[in-house]
Amino acid sequence: MDFNPCMKHKLVRRTVRDFSEAELGPIAHEIDRDARFPWEVIEKMRGLNYFGLQIPRKYGGAEVDSISYAITIEELSRVCASLGLCVTVHNSVGAQPINSFGTEKQKERFLPPMASGERIGAFCLTEANAGSDASGVETNAVEVEDGYIINGTKIFVTNGGICGVALIFATVTSGTDKPSTNVFIAEKDMPGFSVGEIEDLCGMRANPVSSLFLEDCRVPLDNCLGQSGSGIKIALTALDSGRIGIAAQALGIAQGAFEAAIKYSKERQQFKKPISSFQTIQNYLADMATEIDAGRLLLYRACALKDGNKPFGTEAAMAKLYCSSIATRTTNLAMQIHGGYGYSKEYDVERYFRDAKVTEIYEGTSEVQRLVISRAVLSQHT
Amino acid sequence: MTTMLKLVTCIKQVPMVSELPWDPRTGRLKRNLAGGMINPACRHALEAALILKNTHGAEITVITMGADIAEEVLREALAMGADRGILVSDPKMAGADTLATSLVLSKAIKKACADFDLILCGCHTSDSETAQVGPQMIEELDIPGVTYADQLDLNGRLLSLQRLSDNFIETLEMELPGLVTITTQKQAPRYVPLAGLQDAFSQTDIDRLSLADLDLDSELAGAKGSPTKILKVYSPTATKDNTVLKGSARKIAQQLFDQFDDKIGGAIGKDIKNYQERP
Numbered sequence A: 001m002d003f004n005p006c007m008k009h010k011l012v013r014r015t016v017r018d019f020s021e022a023e024l025g026p027i028a029h030e031i032d033r034d035a036r037f038p039w040e041v042i043e044k045m046r047g048l049n050y051f052g053l054q055i056p057r058k059y060g061g062a063e064v065d066s067i068s069y070a071i072t073i074e075e076l077s078r079v080c081a082s083l084g085l086c087v088t089v090h091n092s093v094g095a096q097p098i099n100s101f102g103t104e105k106q107k108e109r110f111l112p113p114m115a116s117g118e119r120i121g122a123f124c125l126t127e128a129n130a131g132s133d134a135s136g137v138e139t140n141a142v143e144v145e146d147g148y149i150i151n152g153t154k155i156f157v158t159n160g161g162i163c164g165v166a167l168i169f170a171t172v173t174s175g176t177d178k179p180s181t182n183v184f185i186a187e188k189d190m191p192g193f194s195v196g197e198i199e200d201l202c203g204m205r206a207n208p209v210s211s212l213f214l215e216d217c218r219v220p221l222d223n224c225l226g227q228s229g230s231g232i233k234i235a236l237t238a239l240d241s242g243r244i245g246i247a248a249q250a251l252g253i254a255q256g257a258f259e260a261a262i263k264y265s266k267e268r269q270q271f272k273k274p275i276s277s278f279q280t281i282q283n284y285l286a287d288m289a290t291e292i293d294a295g296r297l298l299l300y301r302a303c304a305l306k307d308g309n310k311p312f313g314t315e316a317a318m319a320k321l322y323c324s325s326i327a328t329r330t331t332n333l334a335m336q337i338h339g340g341y342g343y344s345k346e347y348d349v350e351r352y353f354r355d356a357k358v359t360e361i362y363e364g365t366s367e368v369q370r371l372v373i374s375r376a377v378l379s380q381h382t
Numbered sequence B: 001m002t003t004m005l006k007l008v009t010c011i012k013q014v015p016m017v018s019e020l021p022w023d024p025r026t027g028r029l030k031r032n033l034a035g036g037m038i039n040p041a042c043r044h045a046l047e048a049a050l051i052l053k054n055t056h057g058a059e060i061t062v063i064t065m066g067a068d069i070a071e072e073v074l075r076e077a078l079a080m081g082a083d084r085g086i087l088v089s090d091p092k093m094a095g096a097d098t099l100a101t102s103l104v105l106s107k108a109i110k111k112a113c114a115d116f117d118l119i120l121c122g123c124h125t126s127d128s129e130t131a132q133v134g135p136q137m138i139e140e141l142d143i144p145g146v147t148y149a150d151q152l153d154l155n156g157r158l159l160s161l162q163r164l165s166d167n168f169i170e171t172l173e174m175e176l177p178g179l180v181t182i183t184t185q186k187q188a189p190r191y192v193p194l195a196g197l198q199d200a201f202s203q204t205d206i207d208r209l210s211l212a213d214l215d216l217d218s219e220l221a222g223a224k225g226s227p228t229k230i231l232k233v234y235s236p237t238a239t240k241d242n243t244v245l246k247g248s249a250r251k252i253a254q255q256l257f258d259q260f261d262d263k264i265g266g267a268i269g270k271d272i273k274n275y276q277e278r279p
Helices: A007-024 A028-033 A039-044 A065-078 A080-100 A102-113 A231-267 A280-309 A313-343 A347-361 A367-382 B040-056 B066-079 B098-112 B133-141 B193-201 B250-270
Strands: A120-124 A140-144 A147-157 A164-171 A180-187 A192-196 A209-221 B005-010 B014-015 B037-038 B060-067 B084-088 B118-122 B145-149 B151-155 B158-165 B168-175 B178-182 B206-207
Touching: A007 A065, A007 B066, A007 B193, A028 A347, A065 A080, A065 A231, A065 A280, A065 B193, A080 A102, A080 A120, A080 A164, A080 A180, A080 A231, A080 A347, A102 A313, A120 A147, A147 A164, A147 A180, A147 A347, A164 A209, A164 A231, A180 A209, A180 A231, A192 B250, A231 A280, A231 A313, A231 A347, A280 A313, A313 A347, A313 A367, A347 B168, B005 B040, B005 B133, B014 B066, B037 B040, B037 B066, B040 B066, B040 B118, B040 B151, B040 B178, B060 B066, B060 B098, B066 B084, B066 B193, B066 B206, B084 B098, B098 B118, B098 B133, B098 B206, B133 B145, B133 B178, B145 B158, B145 B168, B158 B178, B168 B178
Parallel strands: A120 A164, A140 A164, B005 B060, B005 B118, B060 B084, B084 B206, B118 B178, B145 B178
Antiparallel strands: A140 A147, A147 A209, A164 A180, A192 A209, B014 B037, B151 B158, B158 B168
């Protein structure tokens, strides 16, 4: 068991860090303030394979291993969590389901433009009355000749305002058959597909999270993903991988806040000493460092299992649960260390604090992660 | 029939600028604690090579002298678009000054890519700032060379170069083969593509050369072959001594030259005290 990162993973970290600090660092505050999606940076990211991280080479992707993937999301999010979110959702729950469940024809059609970032992906499960309950989707698909007609509204869609491809989970009712959940690949130019207003959210403000409306949207058979009735399986498989991405994102936010706290604690003088010389602050920093390290180990273990083609769902859920909880704790302590300045928008910790919370909510709430973990634990101890 | 242009880029692994830990007792860099990176000027030299490759087609060999860990900068260069990496490494090469380094690199190039057309080096390194290795290699290899270039334009075997010299731009021409050292003034180096990084580890081997491979006397390599002796390393103390000159413009100008002739002369490269106007 080797806990040291290999040369490749060290280089991935430095490569993404160099890019993030140079290109995202100078604008992270402004795009959060203005809730602006930075297309100018996306253009630069497109040629560097950020949108084809785990897409196979034959479709134009970089096909990186899962630890490289996690490090990439971690480092983007360390500087700008909104962009980390865009990249991880696009890759893990946008493109990967097409790669895992799509036909060869669908992969050839959709994956190359997704790998290049020409078409950004979105994952549309959540509705007004469905989210944690994936089987409760009310968006309805009716089979017609050569396809389906879909009606419904998806909410809180990450990348919603910019997506070119959206995976729509819908309930299919046909005749006397039991209703089933299917997945449809909707495209932004399809008649009946439209984007709602961008949500005014607490954090992740540079990501255009929106509702998506499907009004008599006709989706051809060529755009049906997986077998009929396999929607829940596709959702759960996608979310297992998605949790690695969100855990990495949460870890990156925690790391960014932690580094900001260390820097500030060495600069800020009280009682003619830097506050880092006080034991209370030292205890805070020690807790933050320990928890971040523990989160990183949990995350990389899940990644290593995935790369070894072993079951990783429970471990990914543990990583997501823990990393998101330390993201909120670490950003809270980082703000505490910054005192009044930390509560001001002048300092990055205020943004980290707002960004952290949602990692406990999306791609499976912490409560759902506990459900996943407890089921595994109970089944192992019969 | 034309043959493929053969470029060699010499790169050095230097400590990360942001992580430069110092031992305050000895004044020395704790190199083992800092992360390594491609020296910034070497990265610009590699970018110049990659631009030539994109425009003319070329095979780029990157070469570095260092410990095993220096393989990392070669892999990074491969990820950026270089074709071949050579690590020149031997415990007997440790402690080399610029003379021993330039000798080893020149020998390695003669050994591994003797048919080179152009060698590109960074103009200086961020950890020692001597700017000597490139010029010394020009001497050792006995080839034409230009230092501090920031723009290259190749036309057949003729290389046009530009360099900023004080407040004017020099345009020079050089026949290949030759060596050029590159500044960090122009052409920001490209970012590393993540697919390239995967390939750099999965599809390319790094060639290794030891002292024995170079057929070089060990007395001429490493600390033994280095006449330079470092007596002391220390951080300069920053001071903010302000002097306010008062009076008429003529009087201020006179005081300026009387009191600061050495500093002004140093800045513009002229001996002001003994300066005589041309008749």
